[in-house]
Amino acid sequence: MELDESLSQAHLAMAAVYSNGWDLSNATSEAKRAVEISPEDADARHSYAYCLIQVGKPDEAIAEIQRARDLDPLNMVMNVDVGEILLYARRYDEAIEALKQAIEMDATRGYVHYDLGVAYEQKGMEQEAFAEQLKSEMLFGASPAAIEGLKKAYAAFGLSGFWRKNLEITKEKVKRNYIAPIVIAKLHARLADADQAFYWLEKAYAEHAPSMVELKVDPMLDPLRSDPRYIDLLRRLGFQT
Numbered sequence: 092m093e094l095d096e097s098l099s100q101a102h103l104a105m106a107a108v109y110s111n112g113w114d115l116s117n118a119t120s121e122a123k124r125a126v127e128i129s130p131e132d133a134d135a136r137h138s139y140a141y142c143l144i145q146v147g148k149p150d151e152a153i154a155e156i157q158r159a160r161d162l163d164p165l166n167m168v169m170n171v172d173v174g175e176i177l178l179y180a181r182r183y184d185e186a187i188e189a190l191k192q193a194i195e196m197d198a199t200r201g202y203v204h205y206d207l208g209v210a211y212e213q214k215g216m217e218q219e220a221f222a223e224q225l226k227s228e229m230l231f232g233a234s235p236a237a238i239e240g241l242k243k244a245y246a247a248f249g250l251s252g253f254w255r256k257n258l259e260i261t262k263e264k265v266k267r268n269y270i271a272p273i274v275i276a277k278l279h280a281r282l283a284d285a286d287q288a289f290y291w292l293e294k295a296y297a298e299h300a301p302s303m304v305e306l307k308v309d310p311m312l313d314p315l316r317s318d319p320r321y322i323d324l325l326r327r328l329g330f331q332t
Contacts, residue, residue, distance in 0.1 A: 099129035106138055110145075111301040113328050118142050126155075133163035140176055145304050147331070149180035167196055171203050178210050179308040186210045201230035213310050217250050224253065233260070254281045271295065273302045277311040288312075289320050296324065303328060 092101045102125040109118035122139035129135050136159035143152035156176040160169040174190035177183075190207040197203075208223030225241060233241075237260050244256035258278040264270055276291035295303055306312060306321075307330060315321045325331075 097128055099125045099132055099135055102128065103135055103138055106142065110142065110304055113299075113301075113303060113330075115142065115146050115304065115330065119146055131162060133159040133166065133169060136162065137169060137172060140172070144176055144179045144308055147307070149176075149182075152176050153180060153182075165196075167193065167200070170196055171200065171206070174203070174210075175206050178206055178310065181213075181310065183210045183213050187214070199230060201227040203227075204230065209310055212250065221245050221250060221253055224257075228257075251282065254278055258282065271300060271302055272298065273300060273305065277309065280312050280314050283314055285315060285318055285320075288315055289318070289324075292324060296327070306330065 092098065092105070095101075102121045106118045106121035106125065109115070109121060119139070119142040122135065122142045125132070125135040126139050136155045140152045140155035140159060143149075143155060153173075153176055156169070156173050160166070160173050163169050170193040171190070174186050174193055177186035177189055180186075187207065187210045190203055190210065193203050194207070204223045204227035208220045208227060211217075211220035211223060225238065225245075228241060229238060240260070241253055241256050244252035246252075248255070258275070261270060261275060261278060265275070272291040272294040276288045276295065279285075279288035279291060292303075292306075306325065306328065
């Protein structure tokens with residue numbers, strides 16, 4: 092950037108560095124500069140959209156991610172992330188439609204079904220949520236035994252049973268492979284186990300995990316938002332409360 096301040100990709104890289112370091116203010120400024128330099132760059136608008144949603148500007152974020160998709164309409168990531176930004180903005184009906192359109196383009200990506208499942212769950216559509224979450228687990232490579240266990244848990248206890256079994260499976264995986272602590276924190280939050288959710292969030296904080304930028308936007312963490320520990324964690328992260 093000292094050699095040439097007008098390099099859009101350099102500003103995008105800096106935005107990523109700042110975001111990974113939880114500095115959302117500077118991340119947003121760098122992504123915005125990248126858009127100013129290259130307004131027709133879909134990647135720049137994509138990055139800027141995520142910065143905007145994370146700093147609490149959902150309407151601007153939606154406009155940016157939709158513009159990114161319009162600039163690169165066949166890009167699967169852009170199409171999926173229109174749905175994800177809408178999900179983070181709590182515009183669930185629109186998120187569902189966008190994610191269904193993305194699935195029509197490519198139904199083999201597990202995270203699309205996961206996001207769609209979350210949107211359905213937020214709408215109280217449990218059967219649809221379960222179907223999408225099960226698809227996501229299959230696409231993520233869950234074993235036949237794990238899939239059968241998830242089906243039985245849902246049949247017996249509904250979505251709470253599904254998530255509890257999912258948590259059990261995930262904690263078995265942790266014994267063999269690294270899994271981001273925030274993933275486990277979200278499962279505990281979904282099950283209204285705030286103490287364990289914050290235990291895993293503190294592990295993510297100690298690791299300085301880049302994924303902590305999701306703390307204010309992911310609906311799976313909504314059950315924690317009224318807890319004083321959540322406000323304290325936002326303060327320590329440097330996020331506005």
